[in-house]
Amino acid sequence: MINEYENTLRRLIINILGGEDKDVAKYKVTDNRINQWIEKRNIEQKKNNGILFENRIIFYSDFYDLQTIIDKNWESFLPVLNDKKRWLVFFQEVEKYRNTIAHGRQLVKSQEDLLSGIVMDLKNNITIFHNKNNMKEDFFIEIIRVSDNLGNSWSRSVFNRSKTPVLREGDEYEINIEANDPKDREIEYWIFSLGLSLNIVQKSSKFNFTLDSKLVGRNTVLGIQARTPEADYKNEDTLNFRICVLPKEVV
Structure with missing residues (x-):
């Protein structure tokens, strides 16, 4: 406390x-x-x-x-x-x-x-x-900040948006979400990609996942949503950011 x-x-x-x-x-x-x-x-x-x-x-x-x-x-x-x-x-x-x-x-x-x-x-x-x-x-939940295990961060402010991180297929990627609900309701978090090749919903604000071949691309868009399912009204906030995922190296 x-x-x-x-x-x-x-x-x-x-x-x-x-x-x-x-x-x-x-x-x-x-x-x-x-x-x-x-x-x-x-x-x-x-x-x-x-x-x-x-x-x-x-x-x-x-x-x-x-x-x-x-x-x-x-x-x-x-x-x-x-x-x-x-x-x-x-x-x-x-x-x-x-x-x-x-x-x-x-x-x-x-x-x-x-x-x-x-x-x-x-x-x-x-x-x-x-x-x-x-x-x-x-009244509404707000995503304050999203950060990753590479030191990048994204928020609403144009002054707090990192350059597009470059990763590789097979990398372990960690995303941390800082969100605030003014009514202190339980928050549910969702991370997804276009086409939903990545689609994870959980109560924890920390995501850890492996970048697979479906996420390979120059400008892969990831979406983050924080929501309170028990609210009496629609209460959610979404923030999108881009990552670059290189294909796996051929040995």
Whole structure:
């Protein structure tokens, strides 16, 4: 739940201030902090043999950095978080529980319940803000980001779309999907190709499959869909991207 709280704040910061490297000046943190985030990102890339699964710099920030960013940009976050003192009390409570876990101690049930309430309170504030502005994000699921095991990623933003990756028939390919449903309904994921030579439906957001001969092509289109089957209305989002699949090498 603590990771959920942290990453909800990070996504909120991205929504309010932006998430690209060019947006970091809006965070109003020191150059030293930004350089430390970049260093952590570089280390992560080296650990994964040059592959970077998460490029957004805010995801390499520390927990206390999130408080700094929100505090220094409070006027921008006020419409969402409403009461600064109340938000800070909740943030500090999560920080205390985070330190407890970091030192190898477990939370008691009353602490877990309070932590769950704080996470839901943050999400509710975001939902209420969207409702006031009649935002579709409060009703419909959204695919936020799709990434693969080669370090490529795709999203709605034209600034976050990788070049067409080149693979070969027989390669193992892994796709990770980041999606959000504002009502917290169970999400079902579907990956498919034109003609449905690839057609996998599952509850997990991580797909792993072998590229067969039917997927060979210069511009093979893969489709990703996230949906909530239990919704009372049609609730789905789809994102397409292209890969290049070379035929198997003849030895």
